[in-house]
Amino acid sequence: xxxxxxxxxxxxxxxxxxxxxxxxxxxxxxxxxxxxxxxxxxxxxxxxxxxxxxxxxxxxxxxxxxxxxxxxxxxxxxxxxxxxxxxxxxxxxxxxxxxxxxxxxxxxxxxxxxxxxxxxxxxxxxxxxxxxxxxxxxxxxxxxxxxxxxxxxxxxxxxxxxxxxxxxxxxxxxxxxxxxxxxxxxxxxxxxxxxxxxxxxxxxxxxxxxxxxxxxxxxxxxxxxxxxxxxxxxxxxxxxxxxxxxxxxxxxxxxxxxxx
Amino acid sequence: xxxxxxxxxxxxxxxxxxxxxxxxxxxxxxxxxxxxxxxxxxxxxxxxxxxxxxxxxxxxxxxxxxxxxxxxxxxxxxxxxxxxxxxxxxxxxxxxxxxxxxxxxxxxxxxxxxxxxxxxxxxxxxxxxxxxxxxxxxxxxxxxxxxxxxxxxxxxxxxxxxxxxxxxxxxxxxxxxxxxxxxxxxxxxxxxxxxxxxxxxxxxxxxxxxxxxxxxxxxxxxxxxxxxxxxxxxxxxxxxxxxxxxxxxxxxxxxxxxxxxxxxxxxxxxxxxxxxxxxxxxxxxxxxxxxxxxxxxxxxxxxxxxxxxxxxxxxxxxxxxxxxxxxxxxxxxxxxxxxxxxxxxxxxxxxxxxxxxxxxxxxxxxxxxxxxxxxxxxxxxxxxxxxxxxxxxxxxxxxxxx
Numbered sequence: 001x002x003x004x005x006x007x008x009x010x011x012x013x014x015x016x017x018x019x020x021x022x023x024x025x026x027x028x029x030x031x032x033x034x035x036x037x038x039x040x041x042x043x044x045x046x047x048x049x050x051x052x053x054x055x056x057x058x059x060x061x062x063x064x065x066x067x068x069x070x071x072x073x074x075x076x077x078x079x080x081x082x083x084x085x086x087x088x089x090x091x092x093x094x095x096x097x098x099x100x101x102x103x104x105x106x107x108x109x110x111x112x113x114x115x116x117x118x119x120x121x122x123x124x125x126x127x128x129x130x131x132x133x134x135x136x137x138x139x140x141x142x143x144x145x146x147x148x149x150x151x152x153x154x155x156x157x158x159x160x161x162x163x164x165x166x167x168x169x170x171x172x173x174x175x176x177x178x179x180x181x182x183x184x185x186x187x188x189x190x191x192x193x194x195x196x197x198x199x200x201x202x203x204x205x206x207x208x209x210x211x212x213x214x215x216x217x218x219x220x221x222x223x224x225x226x227x228x229x230x231x232x233x234x235x236x237x238x239x240x241x242x243x244x245x246x247x248x249x250x251x252x253x254x255x256x257x258x259x260x
Numbered sequence: 261x262x263x264x265x266x267x268x269x270x271x272x273x274x275x276x277x278x279x280x281x282x283x284x285x286x287x288x289x290x291x292x293x294x295x296x297x298x299x300x301x302x303x304x305x306x307x308x309x310x311x312x313x314x315x316x317x318x319x320x321x322x323x324x325x326x327x328x329x330x331x332x333x334x335x336x337x338x339x340x341x342x343x344x345x346x347x348x349x350x351x352x353x354x355x356x357x358x359x360x361x362x363x364x365x366x367x368x369x370x371x372x373x374x375x376x377x378x379x380x381x382x383x384x385x386x387x388x389x390x391x392x393x394x395x396x397x398x399x400x401x402x403x404x405x406x407x408x409x410x411x412x413x414x415x416x417x418x419x420x421x422x423x424x425x426x427x428x429x430x431x432x433x434x435x436x437x438x439x440x441x442x443x444x445x446x447x448x449x450x451x452x453x454x455x456x457x458x459x460x461x462x463x464x465x466x467x468x469x470x471x472x473x474x475x476x477x478x479x480x481x482x483x484x485x486x487x488x489x490x491x492x493x494x495x496x497x498x499x500x501x502x503x504x505x506x507x508x509x510x511x512x513x514x515x516x517x518x519x520x521x522x523x524x525x526x527x528x529x530x531x532x533x534x535x536x537x538x539x540x541x542x543x544x545x546x547x548x549x550x551x552x553x554x555x556x557x558x559x560x561x562x563x564x565x566x567x568x569x570x571x572x573x574x575x576x577x578x579x580x581x582x583x584x585x586x587x588x589x590x591x592x593x594x595x596x597x598x599x600x601x602x603x604x605x606x607x608x609x610x611x612x613x614x615x616x617x618x619x620x621x622x623x624x625x626x627x628x629x630x631x632x633x634x635x636x637x638x639x640x641x642x643x644x645x646x647x648x649x650x651x652x653x654x655x656x657x658x659x660x661x662x
Contacts, residue, residue, distance in 0.1 A: 066454055072395065074386035090384045093373015095313035096391050102457040104597060107310055108373060110303035115373035197457070197597075205454040206388075212450035212469055213390050217443055220473070224442040228435045232340045239342070 003082035003182060004122060005150030006137065007157050010055035010187035010194060011167055012144035015040075019056050019136035019145060026123055026135035033109060035059070035120035036136050039194045053189050056136065056145055057196075059084060059105045059120035060174055060181035062204060067119075069206035070100035076119075082150060082182050083122045091116050102178050102205060103197050150182050157184045179204035277494055280624045283617040290614005293607045294370045302373065305607040312594065312602035317371045319590040320612055321364045322448055322472075325398075326582050328364075329476035330483035331357025331405060332441035337510075339434040346506060348635035349484050349499055351412055355623060355632055356487060358405040361398055363619045370611055390450035397444035404437040412630045446473040452589055460593035462534050462545045465525045468589075474521065478514045478555070479582040481507050485575035489568065494624065496640070497633040501568055508565030508574060512556045515578070519552050544588050551581030568646070 015038060023034040036058040045051045061084050068076045068084060075090040076097060093115050097106045109115040123134035131138070137147035146153065157172045173185040173196060185191065192198055297305040308315050334353045337343045369375050381395040407426070414423045446469035452459050453468055465471065484507055488499040526532050535542055558574040559565045565574060591602070626632055639647070 069388045070391070070454055071386055072389050072391040073380045073384035074389070074392075075384070090380060091374060092377045092380050093375075094371075094391060095373065096389070096451070098310065098313040099451075099458055100454045104310070108313060110308070110310075111301055112373075113299065113301045114376065115302060117373075195598075205456050208456060208466060209390070209450070209454040210388055211466065212453040213388050213393060213447070216450065216469055217390075217393060217447055220446050220469070221439055221443050224439040225435060228336065228340050228438050232342075232431060232435070235340075235342045 003150040004061075004127075005082070005148065005153035006061075006183040007146045007148075007153040008055055008057075008183065008185045009144050009146075009160065010053055010185060010189070012142045013038075013054045013056060014142055014144075015054040016141065018139045018141060022135035022139035023058075023120075026126060029118065033107065033118050035107075035118055039196060041189055041193045041195070044193070051189075053187065053194060055185060055187060055194055056140075058136070058183070059122070060103050060178065060183045061120075061122060062178050062206075063180040063182070064178075064204035064206045066100040066102065066178070066204055066206040066209065067097040067106060069204075069209045070096045072096055075117075079124070081122075081124075081127075083124050084119070085121050085124055086117065086119050088116050093117065100205065100209075153184055157186050160186060176202045178202075179207065276624055276628055280621055284621045287614050287618035287621055290610050290612070290617060293610035293614060297370055297607055297611065298375060305605065307602055307605045307608065309600060309602065311597045311600035312591075314371075314590065315602055316591075316604035316608050316612060317367050319587050321367055322590055323583055323586040324360050324364050325445065325448060326472070326476045326479040326586060327483045327579070328357045328360030328480075329441065329445055330480035330487075331408070332438050332445075333477045333480035334484060334507075335408065335434045336438050337507075339431060340438070343506070346503055348637070349488070349503055349507075351409070351632045351634065352487060352491065352497075352627070352636065353484055354405060354408045355412070355626055356483065358402065358409055359619045359623055361402050361405065363615045365398065365402070366615055366618075367611065390447045390453070394444045394447045394451070397440045397447065401437060401440040401444065404433055404440065407433050408437065412626075412632055412634075415631050415634070416629075441476075442473055445476040446470060448472050455594075458595050459589065460538065460541055460595060461529070461531055462526075462538060462541060463589050463593045465529060467521060467525055471518065471521060471525075471585075474514060474518045475582060475585065478511055478518065478578050481511055481514070482575040482578035482582070485571050486579065489572045491633070491636070492639055495627055495633055497636040497638055498568070498642070500637050501566060501571075504568055504571045505562070505566045508559045508571050511559035511565075511574070511578065515552050515556045515559075519549065519556065522549065522552070541588075541593055544584065544592060548581055548585050548588065551577055551584065555581060 017038065019036050020031060020034045020038070023029075023036045024031050027035065029035075036056050039055050039057045041051075041053040043050055043052045061082060063082070065076070065078055065084050068074075068078050070076075071091075072094050073090045073092055075087040075092075077085050077087070079085050093108070095106075095108055095117070097117060097119075098104075098108065106117045106119045108117055123131070123136075126134060133147045137145045140146075146156070148156075154172065154175060157175075161168045161170055161172070167188055168186050169188065169190055171186075171191065173187070173191050174181040174183050179202065185196070187194060293305075302308055306315065330353050334346065334349055338346050338350055369378050372378055374380075381392055382399075386392045407429070410426055411423060414426065449469035449472035452464065453466060456464055484499070485504055488504060492498045526535065535545060538545070555574060555578045558577060559571075564570045
């Protein structure tokens with residue numbers, strides 16, 4: 001099945017925040033806990049050549065998502081469309097995903113009595129209802145957020161950079177970051193300027209996590225169990241061979257009345 | 261050669277130390293702070309934030325689990341390696357382990373956003389999650405610790421039949437306990453393997469699970485040595501210097517391995533340069549290495565580990581190294597985002613103090629009503645010279661001491 005993807009073009013974003021409103025309405029959440037927000041370069045340059053760049057930012061929907069790998073109760077899952085879904089019925093609010101995600105995407109409802117994670121699920125229920133696009137993409141007046149098949153979005157990103165090389169830095173953010181994602185960004189300024197997290201590894205941390213949890217832990221467990229049993233039996237055997245009296249655990253004698 | 265385990269008849273502990281009542285009040289206050297947090301949510305009661313979703317509570321939990329490693333380390337020495345001369349320390353140590361893990365679970369409960377769903381890990385599995393595995397291991401291991409502690413309770417009620425069954429199952433349970441401990445001690449390190457973008461490279465390592473596992477054994481030994489000293493003035497019971505000396509003699513091996521692994525990690529990870537260029541974090545990392553080295557040297561010298569007081573100082577060096585390491589990994593060496601910082605709130609600290617006080621109260625009550633200190637050495641049997649030294653200290657602490 002074709003995977004979904006986004007192309008977000010910072011050069012087209014006018015910081016109108018219609019996408020935030022759309023997200024708030026679609027997901028029925030207050031504006032302060034939308035699952036999309038604006039990354040802002042701040043004002044740069046010298047007067048009169050001032051510049052300011054913005055870009056909407058939401059879950060990258062990684063190909064090998066670290067949050068899914070980390071989630072204690074499997075509330076975060078990757079579905080067959082490549083969407084990272086979130087099950088608010090399972091989540092226990094441990095916040096491990098917030099440390100696992102290199103893009104600082106999962107947020108937490110700090111002010112709630114029963115607090116959960118908030119994260120873009122690509123309007124999965126809206127798409128299920130037959131709508132063509134997630135709310136943010138449908139709303140964006142300048143087409144800064146575009147939605148479609150992942151490979152189409154990636155091709156479009158490269159085409160735009162090729163066609164207007166003066167307009168963009170030559171970097172499709174999300175193509176290789178974290179082992180590849182489903183959300184691609186192109187921008188007129190380097191992504192660090194927009195306040196994007198720099199992911200130093202091109203391999204998803206999920207990969208390292210699996211080495212530890214799916215390979216390391218079983219080895220340690222089996223090693224400990226076999227090692228301990230072996231050492232115990234060996235010493236036991238040796239002591240018997242050497243005619244050592246079997247060690248008896250002397251029953252503790254004491255007055256059962258305790259203190260009184 | 262036969263090993264005789266001579267067990268002294270259980271000395272009923274004299275009245276509870278008075279400060280236990282004070283601690284009980286503090287525990288109650290701390291728990292009320294926790295209840296208030298459940299009511300009010302995390303925003304108003306803690307300083308946790310999007311940048312630092314985990315704080316003091318998690319740092320404390322990880323430290324506490326390391327020190328509670330005393331139970332599996334000692335049971336390994338006594339039951340697997342047949343060092344039955346260390347047996348006198350088993351009961352208090354197992355009780356400490358059990359309560360240590362319990363307090364971790366209590367604090368985790370208050371830490372969860374959906375604390376009403378704390379049991380979800382039982383029914384929603386994610387096999388690649390280190391935290392899922394830690395949850396299961398700690399849950400099962402707590403049950404095993406309860407089993408390992410059960411002879412103390414059975415002793416009190418003199419139930420020979422059940423006692424026999426328990427005794428037969430002991431070795432199997434001990435092996436299961438060590439296996440589960442190896443798993444969760446190391447998996448707590450695995451928690452940070454996924455955080456390559458957050459944890460400072462000096463600490464970030466694929467070998468983090470092994471670092472935590474190995475160091476927890478040294479932490480465990482320090483727990484027993486420090487505990488044997490604390491129990492002098494709390495329960496007028498202690499361990500013989502022979503036991504303390506023997507336990508201490510393992511420290512150079514454990515920490516030696518740990519230090520080699522740490523230095524190997526620095527070299528293989530090409531991180532030696534970072535040791536001198538990371539500012540305050542360099543200082544913290546070097547401090548960890550020096551404390552580890554100091555503990556190795558301390559416990560290598562027989563004179564320094566052979567007396568109760570010297571061993572205590574050595575154990576405090578270990579403890580300082582462990583606390584620093586766990587706080588570094590969970591807190592100090594976490595990269596900030598946008599310059600945000602974290603410092604715990606009053607309620608975060610209050611809950612911690614409360615739960616720790618509660619731990620001591622429950623320990624004291626258990627030791628008061630059950631034969632926890634049945635094989636230990638009563639303080640009154642200590643040599644006169646040592647008693648004098650202890651009495652001097654007691655002047656400062658009033659009723660608390662002898």
